[in-house]
Amino acid sequence: MGRLHDQMKMDLELKNYSDRTKGCYLACMRSFALYFGRSPKEMGDEQIREYLYYLMKDKKASQSVINQTYSALKFFYETTLERQWNSLKIPRAKTRKRLPVVLSKQEVQSIFSVTSNLKHRAILMTIYSGGLRVSEAAHLKVADVDSTRMTIHVRGKGDKDRYTLLGKRTLEILRVYWKVYRPDEWLFPGTILAEPINVSSIQKTFKKSLHKAGIKKAASVHTLRHSFATHLLQGGTDLYYIQRFLGHSAASTTSIYLHITGKDLGKIKSPIDLIADDDKPDL
Numbered sequence: 001m002g003r004l005h006d007q008m009k010m011d012l013e014l015k016n017y018s019d020r021t022k023g024c025y026l027a028c029m030r031s032f033a034l035y036f037g038r039s040p041k042e043m044g045d046e047q048i049r050e051y052l053y054y055l056m057k058d059k060k061a062s063q064s065v066i067n068q069t070y071s072a073l074k075f076f077y078e079t080t081l082e083r084q085w086n087s088l089k090i091p092r093a094k095t096r097k098r099l100p101v102v103l104s105k106q107e108v109q110s111i112f113s114v115t116s117n118l119k120h121r122a123i124l125m126t127i128y129s130g131g132l133r134v135s136e137a138a139h140l141k142v143a144d145v146d147s148t149r150m151t152i153h154v155r156g157k158g159d160k161d162r163y164t165l166l167g168k169r170t171l172e173i174l175r176v177y178w179k180v181y182r183p184d185e186w187l188f189p190g191t192i193l194a195e196p197i198n199v200s201s202i203q204k205t206f207k208k209s210l211h212k213a214g215i216k217k218a219a220s221v222h223t224l225r226h227s228f229a230t231h232l233l234q235g236g237t238d239l240y241y242i243q244r245f246l247g248h249s250a251a252s253t254t255s256i257y258l259h260i261t262g263k264d265l266g267k268i269k270s271p272i273d274l275i276a277d278d279d280k281p282d283l
Contacts, residue, residue, distance in 0.1 A: 028072035131228035
């Protein structure tokens with residue numbers, strides 16, 4: 001793409017997109033250009049439709065890949081080329097909503113118990129304690145842990161800072177961890193101390209502990225975040241606070257946990273049972 005690649009990259013940076021999103025969007029545009037062997041500037045609605053259909057039917061790409069490609073193309077044509085995007089002619093594929101996997105409190109505890117490495121256990125407990133994304137946990141700094149207010153300062157997606165919970169048990173293990181490892185800037189440094197731990201290292205640690213604990217669920221590190229929200233909701237925490245802890249901008253994103261917990265369904269009465277029962281049928 002040459003000049004267009006540099007122009008799109010600049011647009012993404014000006015809008016403060018994350019490094020990961022920038023890389024994915026640019027890769028999507030390179031693949032689009034290579035498929036047709038032409039500059040994206042020379043193409044339009046018909047080629048976009050054809051390419052998305054190719055990803056869906058021929059390449060059997062996942063829904064997330066298709067949606068990511070759609071977003072990349074839309075950004076490029078709307079922002080970089082300043083063209084109008086015809087959402088009627090180029091519809092976004094409807095996403096199938098699936099309920100996330102959730103671990104029970106006992107399963108979460110069993111994962112902690114089998115994680116013998118102190119640093120690894122501290123990381124997993126911190127993720128669950130505050131409902132963190134794995135990248136957020138990797139980029140925590142020592143100064144982000146506030147033992148006075150019992151909070152964790154999180155630098156979330158899209159540079160949206162927030163505060164979440166620091167559990168007493170988490171604080172205890174972090175104090176032991178600090179005495180042993182003495183981290184300086186990054187709370188969980190990588191093999192190079194001046195850099196944060198690699199996200200893939202945390203993911204591998206979790207998978208190893210999951211297997212060791214004998215849990216068969218298709219869980220990932222992110223499942224600890226889902227479990228955090230679900231367990232808070234089951235404990236009676238208002239959905240508004242859970243939304244703030246998770247850093248969700250929309251309440252609709254957080255409301256998925258209502259479907260998982262079935263919260264208070266047993267306490268909700270049908271309106272028919274609120275009507276005076278003066279006319280009981282004869283048996």
